[in-house]
Amino acid sequence: MTISRPSKLSHGQTILYEIDMFRFAARMLLSKQERSREERWVYLEDFLIHYRNLIDFFGHPNPKRNDLHISRPQLLGEGVRCDSAEISRLRAAGSALRRHREHGADIISKYLHHCTTRRVEDKTWPVVTMIKEIDPLLKTLTNMLSHLPRNWDAQPEFQLSPSAPESFSSGIASTATLVIGSPASLISDDDPAGGSPTEPPNPAASPHPRGPSTGRN
Numbered sequence: 001m002t003i004s005r006p007s008k009l010s011h012g013q014t015i016l017y018e019i020d021m022f023r024f025a026a027r028m029l030l031s032k033q034e035r036s037r038e039e040r041w042v043y044l045e046d047f048l049i050h051y052r053n054l055i056d057f058f059g060h061p062n063p064k065r066n067d068l069h070i071s072r073p074q075l076l077g078e079g080v081r082c083d084s085a086e087i088s089r090l091r092a093a094g095s096a097l098r099r100h101r102e103h104g105a106d107i108i109s110k111y112l113h114h115c116t117t118r119r120v121e122d123k124t125w126p127v128v129t130m131i132k133e134i135d136p137l138l139k140t141l142t143n144m145l146s147h148l149p150r151n152w153d154a155q156p157e158f159q160l161s162p163s164a165p166e167s168f169s170s171g172i173a174s175t176a177t178l179v180i181g182s183p184a185s186l187i188s189d190d191d192p193a194g195g196s197p198t199e200p201p202n203p204a205a206s207p208h209p210r211g212p213s214t215g216r217n
Contacts, residue, residue, distance in 0.1 A: 058094020
């Protein structure tokens with residue numbers, strides 16, 4: 001059996017895929033639906049890898065020649081328009097997220113990308129806080145790319161309940177041991193997609209955009 005991700009006609013679609021998979025993983029992670037701890041681990045790892053990809057897109061200080069980056073909007077496809085002031089604002093905000101001491105790119109990589117001695121350390125991931133911090137950037141970027149078609153279903157924006165817990169914590173040697181229970185308050189009741197997330201961009205596809213580079217703590 002072979003599995004592939006959806007084909008993309010432009011680099012802008014690659015970024016839209018990152019945004020949609022991040023939103024899908026977050027929505028599944030915060031869903032009212034009961035899930036096993038193993039399912040929670042999968043969605044948390046997916047959430048983290050897409051979050052890291054996106055903050056690298058916005059804020060990496062030295063993107064490589066073939067990296068997609070907010071400073072190179074011309075690579076995202078025809079019709080993408082963004083003035084230099086907006087680019088600078090998005091890049092500065094992304095850089096701050098990327099350098100965050102508790103959930104920046106380096107921290108995520110140490111817990112997720114490589115098998116390191118850090119894996120045995122408990123780690124709390126402030127999922128709701130991370131969503132709130134990056135969501136304004138994603139909304140701006142989605143608007144910039146709104147004219148591009150998708151080969152998958154677009155994921156809705158978040159409407160988080162004020163009572164949603166700010167973090168999930170780890171208690172054993174895994175990426176995170178999430179509290180298993182009935183998280184009915186995580187998604188606002190007025191969120192039309194709160195308990196029933198839409199299908200992922202490609203149901204048969206791997207959830208990881210850059211290949212199986214993740215692992216569990």
